[in-house]
Amino acid sequence: MTQSREQIVSRVTEALKGEASPVAIRGARKIDARGVQDHSWVVSNASGVIVATGTNEEEFESACRSVSIDPADETAVIDAKGRILTPGYVDIHAHGAWEHSFDDGPEGIDIARAGHAVHGTTRQVLSLITNPVDVIKRNVANVRAKMDERPDVLGAHLEGPFLALARKGAHDPECLKDPVPELVDELLDAADGCIRQITIAPELPHGISAIKQFAAAGVVPAVGHCDADYETAKLGFDAGAGIMTHMFNAMNGLHHRKPGPIPAAVEDPRVIIELINDGFHVQNPMVRLGFDFAPHRIAFVTDAMAATDCPDGPYKLGALDVNVVDGHARLVSNGAIAGSTLLLEVAVKRAVLELGFEAPAAVEAATLTPAKAFGFDRPNPVTGAPLGLVAPGFAADILLTDPATWTVGEVWCAGRKLV
Structure with missing residues (x-):
């Protein structure tokens, strides 16, 4: 059943007031200001900060374990299936x-x-x-x-x-x-x-x-x-x-x-x-x-x-x-x-x-x-981790987007799943 707007507002608000969780995404087409990288993955920690990105499978598994995610657990690792992964x-x-x-x-x-x-x-x-x-x-x-x-x-x-x-x-x-x-x-x-x-x-x-x-x-x-x-x-x-x-x-x-x-x-x-x-x-x-x-x-x-x-x-x-x-x-x-x-x-x-x-x-x-515009691309007192790139040390603000329509499908803000 499709959620009402009231339910969506409640879910988003509660998620943003809650704690971050580690995130692991693989099989994405990463696009940010630095360019395009196919077959990409990203892993973030419980503080809502990206710890590693890349294309190497062994490095992905190591990054997952560093944040207590089992890389073989299909319920914990998100397969992007070629979707676009961008910063929020x-x-x-x-x-x-x-x-x-x-x-x-x-x-x-x-x-x-x-x-x-x-x-x-x-x-x-x-x-x-x-x-x-x-x-x-x-x-x-x-x-x-x-x-x-x-x-x-x-x-x-x-x-x-x-x-x-x-x-x-x-x-x-x-x-x-x-x-x-x-x-x-x-x-x-x-x-x-x-x-x-x-x-x-x-x-x-x-x-x-x-x-x-x-x-x-x-x-x-x-x-x-x-x-x-x-x-x-x-x-x-x-x-x-x-x-x-x-x-x-x-x-x-x-x-x-x-x-x-x-x-x-x-x-x-x-x-x-x-x-x-x-x-x-x-x-x-x-x-x-x-x-x-x-x-x-x-x-x-x-x-x-x-x-x-x-x-x-x-x-x-x-x-x-x-x-x-x-x-x-x-x-x-x-x-x-x-x-x-x-x-x-x-x-x-x-x-x-x-x-x-x-x-x-x-x-x-x-x-x-x-x-x-506000120095949020660097570590700062407001956001802590910088914003604007999918890169180690940056906030886990992550979007998964349909490559054909550029419609956003899944959304994380500082490691908090919103959609």
Whole structure:
């Protein structure tokens, strides 16, 4: 019998709050940012960390025994039967799924995370929309609490309130603010270290000073939802911004006499560039162009709202009414694009099967590159083991995926079986 969503949420939530177990998988086609390796195996330990990978059968058996798995036990060893094995996907910009957003309190976070987890997104930075400051502070505190409960929640991304009115998109104009130092301090105090990213329009009166202030506090500022020109965006990156929020969307476009912020990000090797590969926010020719702009620095993101993995119809984005038609979300009030219904599983699938990207590059954009935005590709205090590769010492975030359809079938996060 097919499980209900309530049952899936419960299973995923309990697994993430539980302990890791050793994992042994053989007979896979391993694909990560380092390339493709057929007839691969991977073994992880009871701490949820990969201890060995390879293709040699004797080494596999030795690795199994090192974590107390009998390599001859067919119930303990998973035969991938040629399926694709990749790192778990890492989404650094998403707002929700399954009719809930990450602004909807602890239960909303559990439900929306399950909606992404079952499709292979093993780690997520939870994006919070523009709201009154007191509401943002409450929502950040909820994210902070979830980080202490489970390993899949990496922290918060504040997409607002420091956005340009002219480029607000679906954000509430009544709640937009100039990032004066006192307000920055207020948000940092409320977050207790859980803010990973904050999108800022650098041309705001205190935009550059706020970028410096957040960067000094260990937050990665992002240039986006801005009306900035090339020079101002460059000042933002030089001040400490390390991300461009969803390139092409909610910013000045490319122009031969008015370059805008995009070339400033492309030219700067310090900057990770978000890209929504859904063919709607960014149409395919521009996805191809954008992906080639900055090799190894393009991070697929979803910008997914509550309607993700749900039927078309009316939804809410904060207090704003949204209508979803053919999977595309727009504000009822003015027709503005209101986030997406994209999954990283679909972004990778589109890249490989529709756009013809090399599989390692497509996987890298959903794994290693977003991890790099926050230093999660190295040992760190948040995740412990690094993310983004199937390699010894990395977290046992593992997906088994159908090679024909790129549909995710089995999912582990830090050695915890989710699907």
